[in-house]
Amino acid sequence: MKKPQPSPEELKAIGLRIKQGDKEAFHFLYRHYFDSLQEYAMRYVYDYQDAQDIVQDAFLSLWVNTDQYDPSRNIVTYLLVIVKNACINHLRNLKIRDSHRDKIVEAMLFSNLEDPETDPELQKRLREVLKTLPEKGHHILLEHIVRRKKISVIAEEMGIAESTVKTHLKRTLKTLRENLLFILIGI
Template identity: 30%
Template sequence: MLTGSMSKHILSLVEGNKEYFRNIFNEYFQPLCHLSIHYLNDEEEAKEIVQDAFLKLWEKREELNPDSNLKNFLFTLVKNNCLNIIKRRQVVLKHHEKIKWMEMHYQYESLFRIDDNYLNFEELKDKIEQAIEKLPKNCRLVFEMSRFEELKNREIAEQLGISQKTVEAHLTKALKILRKELKDYLPVIVLFSNFLN
């Protein structure tokens, strides 16, 4: 694994060793893609961000010092670019879709807090399932219909015989509870549909 303090390897990179650069790419490309895809929910955009991070590494290789941690360097670039995209999306959504904006806000907060030692996805899946099970019955039902069946608020309201405002209230409550339950874990709302379908 290419982590930690790597004076000899850094020197190879500084000198333009393309084989070593390929090794770094092969080791970190997929994990970084998984991370950015789950936050951005857009595979093409996520891959572009990761590719840009590797391009930046190659362009800046001569500025690296012998104690550089390449894993942290790449992770920080990807994380910051994801944060920037989420912030731009928030601006667009803020005045249009309150619930979606809240989800994105929680995504941003969660991504901002994590470091490069992010959780194993299987462990996260278990934590998410446990958190959803703890939701009040009506909240859980509305949340699952919205996130896993991908029904619109209007459709949920019609099926359950309640108002759209009540649907929004249940979703808001569910998000707040889940945010609290999962505050110590890598993250959050965008992963629910991906892991639990």
């Protein structure tokens, strides 16, 4: 089942309802963004359950602290910042530092969640990596990882063979692995 991405106006209304403690608005965010946020956290913690706990905690924290939320801010970005901070904390507990902020870029790439509040330099790096990805590759990667579609479903939707989808995916992941390190640190 494909959920259409909410429009900016829709998100603004959701933000206002979140501010008022409307549980339905929270449910809406769960259904539209939980998977992506979990994938984002996943690229930091590499553990399915840890990633899920981090995102769940972010929602609970938002519930308690709606007084801190300014509804003129994009609510998804706001949640993303809570998740990101929890992820950085998680790494800190493992004594890992991410001075080059490679993980942020990795997380944004794999989750398709862009944080417009990050600095332009980081966004430039993100675009740089995106440029290196093979055609169709990124689309398939996102369908598979963020929207959690099966290879067979993606193949059918794109009208290509399953093996072709797998090839695209493998090539994209390979390019990502190579360039994540190369480009990020190289710049």
